[in-house]
Amino acid sequence: MSMTISSSSREAILTAARRAAQMHGYNGLNFRDLAKEVGIKAASIYYHFPSKADLGAAVARRYWEDIRAALNAMQAETTDPRLCLRRYPEMFRRSLENGNRLCLCSFMSAEYADLPDAVRHEVQTFADINVAWLDTVISAIDQASPHNTGRASAIFAAVSGAQLMARSRADIALFDEIIDSYCRSGLLG
Amino acid sequence: MSMTISSSSREAILTAARRAAQMHGYNGLNFRDLAKEVGIKAASIYYHFPSKADLGAAVARRYWEDIRAALNAMQAETTDPRLCLRRYPEMFRRSLENGNRLCLCSFMSAEYADLPDAVRHEVQTFADINVAWLDTVISAIDQASPHNTGRASAIFAAVSGAQLMARSRADIALFDEIIDSYCRSGLLG
């Protein structure tokens, strides 16, 4: 089926691009390596994505779509918001487990100055989705606090920072240790 | 004095490289732009630094040397460790104020996979120095706790994460809000 084959290459490109960008960032994403990974030629990528910026935006968009689905699945699976909060950092840990990779949108946040606008927008959407989700979970624990949104942003930022620090020395145990400290201090607890 | 002129260009290169790398990372650091900024030609940089990796390592090293000096100066100026803790995030805020720049070593941490070993080593030293300093400050507040080092790492990571998030939308107020949440939760209290 031509429809299946088309979806297959486009999907393969998105998957390979995500993996590459989590390791090397947007700037380090290049068509020739990508194409080789997928088993096509570099210029063929233009058939599916008109420019690198379009590819970058599509990758970042798929990333938050997948993360949103995973967050919602976690929430559907557990009625305990405290457990959700405790489990949230696992998503970030999984990238580290996967070859010491960084959250795609953290990497792109660092590269903010050089990002095309469309990519920036998707990166910001990712953060918004995480903060909104955390806000929901925190509010289920304590509906009365006027600081829930601020705390949600703080948790997101803190977990991102923990991942970045663990990446800088390829040390997952450090990530775990930092998360424990967040729990101990009450930020994540 | 030829010694002075030599120091002047080398220093100018280091300064320009730091500014550029805080905006564009190691990967985005390039000799032609750098040289233009300094007022020399790109190939002249090789006179002072034999390779890009040497330049990168020298920049990162100067960065932590300067930060260490600033941290120690803060500590010398104030006998109150709680005040030191509250003031610590100011250093990160200043980079944001300076054109929405990121901490050099945060950017390079993201780029970990593509860093020359010598640069990686300097990046890790930066984190070590921050954590050690925070550990000192925290231990002056509570010497008995067995978790001070973990907490020091957590504070460093959290503040780095706050800066990264603020950069992703060029929003210093967000940085402030997140730092407030850390204080409120007790992580930075």
Place this chain on the structure above:
DNA sequence: CTTCGCCTACCTACCATTTGGCAGGTAGAT
């Protein structure tokens, strides 16, 4: 059934630009 036109999903060949680096050279100071 065959042929044709259209579409999809690639390919080849090439381009301009950018980048780290190299080799050889020079001006000025001592």
Place this chain on the structure above:
DNA sequence: ATCTACCTGCCAAATGGTAGGTAGGCGAAG
């Protein structure tokens, strides 16, 4: 003469992108 701190000119490699082409599948028409 020697040394320092540059410069010029060039190179190979890498990169996003363009233009033109092709093979195969499919549906419609004869």
